[in-house]
Amino acid sequence: MDYGTVVVMARAGLTTERVVRAGAELADEIGFEHVTPTELAKRCGVKTASLYSHVRNAHELKTEIALLALAELADLAATAVAGLAGKDALITLANVHRDYALEHPGRFTAARFRLAPEKASTSAGVRHAELMRAILRGYDLAEPHQTHAVRLLGSVFSGFVGLESAGGFSHSTPGPQESWTEILDALDVLLRAWPRTK
Numbered sequence: 001m002d003y004g005t006v007v008v009m010a011r012a013g014l015t016t017e018r019v020v021r022a023g024a025e026l027a028d029e030i031g032f033e034h035v036t037p038t039e040l041a042k043r044c045g046v047k048t049a050s051l052y053s054h055v056r057n058a059h060e061l062k063t064e065i066a067l068l069a070l071a072e073l074a075d076l077a078a079t080a081v082a083g084l085a086g087k088d089a090l091i092t093l094a095n096v097h098r099d100y101a102l103e104h105p106g107r108f109t110a111a112r113f114r115l116a117p118e119k120a121s122t123s124a125g126v127r128h129a130e131l132m133r134a135i136l137r138g139y140d141l142a143e144p145h146q147t148h149a150v151r152l153l154g155s156v157f158s159g160f161v162g163l164e165s166a167g168g169f170s171h172s173t174p175g176p177q178e179s180w181t182e183i184l185d186a187l188d189v190l191l192r193a194w195p196r197t198k
Contacts, residue, residue, distance in 0.1 A: 014046065016054040020064040027065055027106025032113070035106070037061055066113035070124040073100050073111055077131055085138045087188045093135060094157060094184055101161035108165075112158060139191040149191060156187065 019040070026043055027035050036058050041048040055061040077096045081089045101108035115123060132150045141149055160180065163169065169176040 014044070014050060014054060016064075019044070019051055019054045020061075020068055023061055023065045024068050024104075024107050024110070027110055028104050029106070032062070032065070032106040032109040035062065035065065062110065062113055063115060063119060065107070066110045066115060067119070067123055069104070069107035069111040070128065072104075072107065073097070074124040074127040074131070076100060078127065081131065081135065085135075089135045089138065090153075090188055090191070091184050093131065094153075094180075094187075097157040098161050098164075098180065101165055105165050108161065136191070139194065141191070141194055145194055145196055149194065153187070156183065 022044055023035055023040050026040055030039070037051045037055065038048050040061065041051055044051075051061075055064060073096070077093055080092050080096045084092055097108075115125070129150060132153055133146060136146050136149050139149075160176075160183065164176050169179070
């Protein structure tokens with residue numbers, strides 16, 4: 001967040017939406033785990049007490065950032081995969097997650113923040129699961145295999161981009177893009193041959 005943004009926010013007055021969005025920007029800059037009301041207040045050019053009429057504490061701030069990140073990612077994913085099916089849909093969905101993680105590392109971490117059950121049930125996390133299930137129906141996966149596959153995809157998306165963002169692939173060859181492409185090809189093959197015995 002630059003100085004001009006801070007001045008505008010201070011002059012225009014805080015709103016919950018501005019506070020949460022500023023928190024998301026801060027998460028991308030310094031890491032989601034380092035976001036606190038005190039640090040956010042400094043970035044916004046206000047006293048910490050000014051934030052507490054919008055978020056009650058650090059946990060609520062992180063919860064709201066998580067909800068924002070989930071919604072942003074769900075919107076991007078839904079738009080990207082519209083009209084696609086099978087491998088095309090799988091690759092597109094995977095790339096949306098990876099691109100979002102690389103562009104917004106703090107928000108991507110926030111999207112994996114553990115939410116209270118009542119928050120989780122009304123969050124965009126539900127849309128993420130629905131998108132994955134819609135794609136998996138193209139692979140003719142019924143329950144309980146579909147749930148197992150949803151968990152696999154989530155693990156691959158989060159695991160790969162988490163390692164990539166942390167520099168885990170920076171000191172070896174081939175490059176991460178080559179691995180990513182091959183992994184997605186392998187996922188497509190696996191999903192088509194998914195064992196259906198219980």
